[in-house]
Amino acid sequence: MAPPCAAVGTTVAVVNDTVLPGDDLSYLLVSSKGKKLRLGPGLRQETDSVVSCKCGILRKKEPNVYWIDNHQKRYVPVKGETVLGIVTGKAGDVFKVDIGGSVPATLSYLAFEGATKRNRPNVDIGDVVYGRLLVANRDMEPELVCMDSAGRSGGLGVITGGNMFQCSLGLVQKILSPQSTLVKHLGQIMPMEIAAGMNGRVWIRCKTIAATIAAMNAITNAEFMTEAQIRLMVNKLHDTIH
Structure with a gap:
């Protein structure tokens, strides 16, 4: 099924497509169909319109949560995160x-x-x-x-314990995405505890310091990898630590 799209004036916006600051995304108000619309980082509502204030990829989480996914490192606090x-x-x-x-x-x-x-x-x-x-x-x-x-x-x-490291906000969103299997695959080869903050910080604790460092490196390297590349990396890591 093709991603939803709609035209507002001369602007056509598509979920999972690139948007620029100032793009008019008012169609989000129409597509919400009377349900509560929640705007995340990178989007703001101005009276009867929705405007992008960041450059990145427009994302959606059911039922009506939208945000702009990009690779910025500066965190802007958002209620509920x-x-x-x-x-x-x-x-x-x-x-x-x-x-x-x-x-x-x-x-x-x-x-x-x-x-x-x-x-x-x-x-x-x-x-x-x-x-x-x-x-x-x-x-x-x-x-x-x-x-x-x-x-x-x-x-x-x-x-307490473990190690915390800084990464881009885009990597945190990738870790928390239901479509990402990074943490699932890592958990299958090494028991771990992990907490990811939307402010670009990740805390992780494994049984040994060596396993913790390996998991941290794997998570950092996965930022620009596809799911197939992530599986290949985790398989190589499994062969290395076993």
Whole structure:
């Protein structure tokens, strides 16, 4: 089936096609068919129109989530995204967390599962935290939480051990894509724990340091590979470590 496309004036936009800053993508509002439309990084809504503000590939996730996929390294916080941050300071009851944006994010000590005034989480400067952005807009500093709407951690919180490395935002989106088999193939040859933040940071822990370094190199090298090339690389890695 061909990808959906529509014309707006003289502009024709196609999902999975290249778009440039300033392109009119207002057809997204029409194609949403009354359902809530969610715009991710690279897209913004101006009254009754949708405009691209980045150069890259227009992507879609069902039911109505659209974003621009590119290889930028500077992160712009987006509400609802999960990120990996480093605790850099503490001001009163709030932690300051570096998430790679223009300003640090704030993280309340009450934003952890089971946290109370008497039962405070054990968080120190330098710790790596995996959190979700509760607030993210241009007029306020980002705010992180390490629990879901039900008050449970759901895998969020302070992460210990392992190694964290920086990569492009496009590689993180590739890792998290349902169509990507990179992590699945790596997990078949070496047990691992992995957490990918939308801010271009990946944390990984394997049984040995050598396996962790091998997995980090494999993930980094896979950025511009096809699925066939990824499978070939993982097979060679399997032969090397076994």
